Amino acid sequence: MTTQEQGAIPVPQVEERTPIPKQNLRVPGPTPIPSEVLAAQTNPMINHRGPEFAAIARRVTARLQYFFQTTSPVLTFPASGTGGQESAVVNLFSPGDHVVAITIGNFGNRLAKIAEAYGLNVTRIEFPWGQAADPASVEARLKELPSYKGVLLTHNETSTGVTNDLEALAALIRRLAPETLIVVDAVSSAGSIPLDMDRWDLDAVFTGSQKGWMTPPGIMMIAASPRAWEANKTARLPRFYFDWGPARKQLLEKGQHPTTPAVSVFYALDVALEMMLAEGREAIFARQQQAGDYVRGRVRAMGLQLFADHQNASNTVTAIKVPEGIDSKALLKKLREQDRIVFAGGQAHLEGKIFRIGHLGYFTEADLAQALDTLEQRLHEFGFKS
Amino acid sequence: MTTQEQGAIPVPQVEERTPIPKQNLRVPGPTPIPSEVLAAQTNPMINHRGPEFAAIARRVTARLQYFFQTTSPVLTFPASGTGGQESAVVNLFSPGDHVVAITIGNFGNRLAKIAEAYGLNVTRIEFPWGQAADPASVEARLKELPSYKGVLLTHNETSTGVTNDLEALAALIRRLAPETLIVVDAVSSAGSIPLDMDRWDLDAVFTGSQKGWMTPPGIMMIAASPRAWEANKTARLPRFYFDWGPARKQLLEKGQHPTTPAVSVFYALDVALEMMLAEGREAIFARQQQAGDYVRGRVRAMGLQLFADHQNASNTVTAIKVPEGIDSKALLKKLREQDRIVFAGGQAHLEGKIFRIGHLGYFTEADLAQALDTLEQRLHEFGFKS
Incomplete structure (x- = not known):
């Protein structure tokens, strides 16, 4: 350290760094995280606008499509799972849109809260925490409601340890409202529990790297159906960071992301997906x-x-x-x-x-x-x- | 691999992973990134709601305060630098607010675009790319304008290799508009070029881990002045992911973040800050x-x-x-x-x-x-x- 550190704020006195315990x-x-995946993060940095990153981005996307079971591109953003919730809301809806939030716990509530924070008109269909959404009750409630632009629901509710019967719920929602947008929080299910985005006709599905993917946190992955992309064209909620349009364009054209991606977490995800496919x-x-x-x-x-x-x-x-x-x-x-x-x-x-x-x-x-x-x-x- | 992989989307054929070249x-x-910083990422994961993470979050924050030269807490979000731009806009303003964007390049323009995307009324003061913002011209232009809630500007414009004289610009803005909010994109300056947040009376300053911090991308850091926190109370732009309020509360009370932080990038940042202080x-x-x-x-x-x-x-x-x-x-x-x-x-x-x-x-x-x-x-x- 130089002897003449300037500035009004002094060097802080902090607790010394201690080893991370084995737990x-x-x-x-x-x-x-597997050692091989942790070790991948020690690779040197690369230009996120260069060919090395493009190769990783394309490989990761293709493999995520397989795990999501979708032909739609899986976009990635530097964010946590909550970023996926916000990304789905702002890319699909306009102020005042009526959406239904089926909630069975804390993360279902968070998705509903984000929709409300962005000025959507949210009808909640709530179930006691610890229970799944009962398809018959959902159907009865949906039938009473005026038309809704979207239905938001959780696949696996991390706060209560409950998995919704997403296939059955999506089928009944689609039957009642053929054009509604089905938004699925799959943060703690995708990659671990059967999820069939295209076959189940889901419109937006997102997850986070720190869950079933055996990867450190830092990357949010999200895919949108053709119906969702169509809705995206007219969705007027303000957005920039989580905007899907530029992210898809740059991914497909260049294997890039509009802003700087979390490169070291990408290295990890790349290896983790390889291990997942091997299994x-x-x-x-x-x-x-x-x-x-x-x-x-x-x-x-x-x-x-x-x-x-x-x-x-x-x-x-x-x-x-x-x-x-x-x-x-x-x-x-x-x-x-x-x-x-x-x-x-x-x-x-x-x-x-x-x-x-x-x-x-x-x-x-x-x-x-x-x-x-x-x-x-x-x-x-x-x-x-x- | 099991012999009976189900689902309509087959395992993708991808280019094999190749070593990251020495460059x-x-x-x-x-x-x-220094080896020691890269290696820090191989530490095992921890509970982001536990004491180990809290110790890291508190140490990192205190050290970032020193580099920002501020007594305000430096919040971190899993995001790129662009997330800092969006975070500053949504936390400080309301729809229709008049703000001035002083832009000298691509990233200054991006900040103005984000403000527009969120419905602010943006007046641009533009300078030819390659030049810095000329204080006298800025002063003349500002004097012609109706009152403005904020001024957005770039400290170091990465797209043109130009550093604004932020101290002079901030001083003249403050002289003309004592209560306006000065928002500074310090993505490629903080930690590398003198920046004195409190003494220069800046209201929001943000940066990204992948720049002067010798850390992989994935963490955005942002600090807000008391004036900015006051403005935050009445700012009505919709926000959730980048909301400062819950981030500050959880950081100060628990050493946590409202959503899952980029843990491995935090390990890296912790070591990098230690090295920066040693230098x-x-x-x-x-x-x-x-x-x-x-x-x-x-x-x-x-x-x-x-x-x-x-x-x-x-x-x-x-x-x-x-x-x-x-x-x-x-x-x-x-x-x-x-x-x-x-x-x-x-x-x-x-x-x-x-x-x-x-x-x-x-x-x-x-x-x-x-x-x-x-x-x-x-x-x-x-x-x-x-």
């Missing part, structure tokens, strides 16, 4: 099903109660009711500090009422077994009697 | 000044013409006029493919008219010398006679 990270994203899409889905079954079985066997209704429990994240008399905050702290096992707490009004176990992306059954064995042991120390 | 990357961002802020500025002088000196000595006017030439990026009769696209291609030296072309109407050399972040004078030596040699092969 069994069992939150529903960011998920653990196979159906094999991943089967592994996720097995993981869901395993976690739910163990949780029930130790006398705990699942928060999600049985037939719609998620295969990527399991929410567990905090047993009466147990201080879940203290329990999670003990597990984190003593055992280096990191679970997620409940969100919003579920804080202290549930905790959540992530089982998506890169994991083995042994990781889940170790987490659950230790949870069981600690629960008894905390006075839990099944 | 002398001389574009104005992404910049080369010292004034030492970095001196090194940047020296690099600017060196590049300009060499460019002139080889008989090329600088695009920027002399006294405002940037110390982070140098734009050079393409000599008559030289095919700059072919020249840059040859340098990239044969010599592994990557320069940037011109943007918008300057495509083919200028090319640009980045010299910010992590570099040595030897890197610049090698790039310039080779450029000189190739130029002669392309028929250039000084």
Whole structure:
């Protein structure tokens, strides 16, 4: 350091950097990352307007299309999953448009809130947290409503560990409103749970790199149907950063993005997608099903109660009711500090009422077994009697 | 891969992944990254709602405050620099607000375009590309205008290699309009060129991790003055993803971000800031000044013409006029493919008219010398006679 640092704001005194501990990270994203994927990030930077980046962008897009099961280009933006929610809203609608938000938890509510923040007229169809959207109730409610430009819904609700029957919901929405735009938050489902964008006739589907993709956070991926692209032409909500038009144009023409992409996260995603294809899409889905079954079985066997209704429990994240008399905050702290096992707490009004176990992306059954064995042991120390 | 891959979209046939070549990357961002910073990205993921991330977020923020020279918290968003432009606009203004955009190039124009996209009433004060904003002309123009809620300007215009005299411009704007909001795009200046947010009374300042910070792209940093925070209370433009309020609240209360931050890029930024402090802020500025002088000196000595006017030439990026009769696209291609030296072309109407050399972040004078030596040699092969 030079001896004469100028300026009114002095060099700050900060806590020194300490090593990142080895943990069994069992939150529903960011998920653990394979070494090969982490290592990809150490590649040197490249020009994001050059041929090396274009090759990566094209390869990543083609593979994402396969996982989304769509012929539409999958656009990427430097953003979190919430950026996908905002991107879908601002690219499809105009102020005052009537949209229906089917919400079963915190992230469904966030999507509805974004639509409201942008001046849409939002009708909510809400289900109690822990339950999936019941197709019959949705159908009955939709029939009562005046026409709606779009329906916003969550595939897998990360906050409650519930997976909606998206295929059934999309089919009934399409039957009632052939031209409505079906917007799907697939942040914690895409790549992990069957999702068939084109066959299910979905109009906008988005996800985030830090979920089933075994990649660090930083890239949001979104695809739009021909119907959505048509709607995009007349959608008048203000937008620039998340505007799809220039992103598609530059991707297809040059393998570029209008602004600077998250290059090192792209390196990671490129390798992760290669690993996912080596494992196979159906094999991943089967592994996720097995993981869901395993976690739910163990949780029930130790006398705990699942928060999600049985037939719609998620295969990527399991929410567990905090047993009466147990201080879940203290329990999670003990597990984190003593055992280096990191679970997620409940969100919003579920804080202290549930905790959540992530089982998506890169994991083995042994990781889940170790987490659950230790949870069981600690629960008894905390006075839990099944 | 399982033998029975289902779904209508088949596994795509893609170009195989190839190694990222060793290059002398001389574009104005992404910049080369120190090994230690690249390696930081291989740390395992952590819970972005846990204590490890909070420690990093707090340390990074405090250090960014020092480089911004502000007591205001520096917020971070998973985004590119353009996200900073949009974030400043949507957090400060309401539809129909009159703002002045002082533009000297492509990125100044982008900021004005974003303001227009969001329905602001934008008066442009434009200067020919290659020149800085002339304080006397700005003052004369501002005096003719009806009152304006904000003034948007670029500190260092990456597209033309020109640095505005931000201190002088801010002082005269403040003198004419004591309560106007001064919004500064410092994407390619902050951390590299003197910038004194509080002392110069700037209201919003933003930058991106891939510029002077020696960090991969993916994090946008933005700080707002007390005056800006006051304006934020009544600003009615729609916003959610880039909303400052929840970002500040969660940062100060918990060391968190409302959505999932780019964790691996944070690891990198944390180490990069540590290295920058070890070098010292004034030492970095001196090194940047020296690099600017060196590049300009060499460019002139080889008989090329600088695009920027002399006294405002940037110390982070140098734009050079393409000599008559030289095919700059072919020249840059040859340098990239044969010599592994990557320069940037011109943007918008300057495509083919200028090319640009980045010299910010992590570099040595030897890197610049090698790039310039080779450029000189190739130029002669392309028929250039000084």
